[in-house]
Amino acid sequence: PRHRLDWMNKPKTYKKYDNPISKIKLPDPEFKKGIDFWKVILNRQSIRKYDKGPLSKEELSLLLFGMTGLTRAFPQFAFRTTPSAGGLYPIETYSVINEVDGIKKGIYHYNIPEHSIECLKEGDFRKETSEGCLGQAMAYNSAVNFIWTAIIERSQWKYLQRCYRYIYLDCGHIGQNFYLIAEALGLGACTIGAIFDDELNNLLDIDGIKETAIYVGVVGKRFNTN
Incomplete structure (x- = not known):
């Protein structure tokens, strides 16, 4: 149905946490x-096994920026590395960090305007994340x-x-960028649609109504078969 847009109450397009445990500015x-x-396009694939070893801060920075970073900003709107229906x-993006050089294990939120990550919880959350992805091992073994x-x-x-149609399309754009960046960096990556929403929502302390988990991407050092 047609309706008038209430510009005075347009939702913000960024989320920031006021009191994170810590905030880390990414390179x-x-x-x-x-x-x-075209080589990146042709070689892109889902990789579910990873070698042990940390990602660098630079790799994490490129992944986050390439998935949803700012490219041009203006007073009333901004462009990002991925499209979004209506620019909304x-x-x-939340990161469950298991192995990244110089960053403690924990759950982090990507602060887009500042290109930084906000620590929400410290600790090892591989088990909880894997269980939220139907027990898939790649979510436990990833960096x-x-x-x-x-x-x-x-x-x-x-x-x-x-809106639900466009939300999933928007997330698909991000997922494809995730794959291409990982391939360009020589990393292994895979996306997961089979998730337990409530378990992941509880892990992130979100309500599952106003904000809800919909998709997961796992990444790590590419498994060496030699």
Whole structure:
């Protein structure tokens, strides 16, 4: 149905935590030169086994920026590395960090405008994350698990009941960028749609109504068969 947009009450397109345990500024993204785009496209695949070893802060920075980072910002709106229906950007990114150089294990939220991660919980959450992904081993053995959530009202403000269509499309754009960045960095990556929503929502301390987990991406050092 047609409706008038209430511009005075347009939802914010960013989430920030006021009192995180800590906040870590990520390195500015540095892009490798000479990457063959079509080679990345052709070689992209889902990889479910990972070698032990940490990701670097630089790799984490590139993954987060490439999935949903700011490319151009203006007073009233901004462009990101992925498209979003209506420019509403309902997707938030959380990182369950298991092995990243110089960063403690824990659950972090990506602060997009500041290109930083906010620590929400410290500790080893591999077991809980894996259980939230139907017990899949790759979510236990990865260096980082990205949990993507949707803040429903951001899209609902404009699209009403059709918002659910666009939310999943938006998350799919992010998932594809995730795959391509991981391939360009020589990492192994896989996305997971088979999740227990409530378990992951509880892990992130979100209500599952206004904000809910919808998709997971796992990444680690590419498994060496030699």
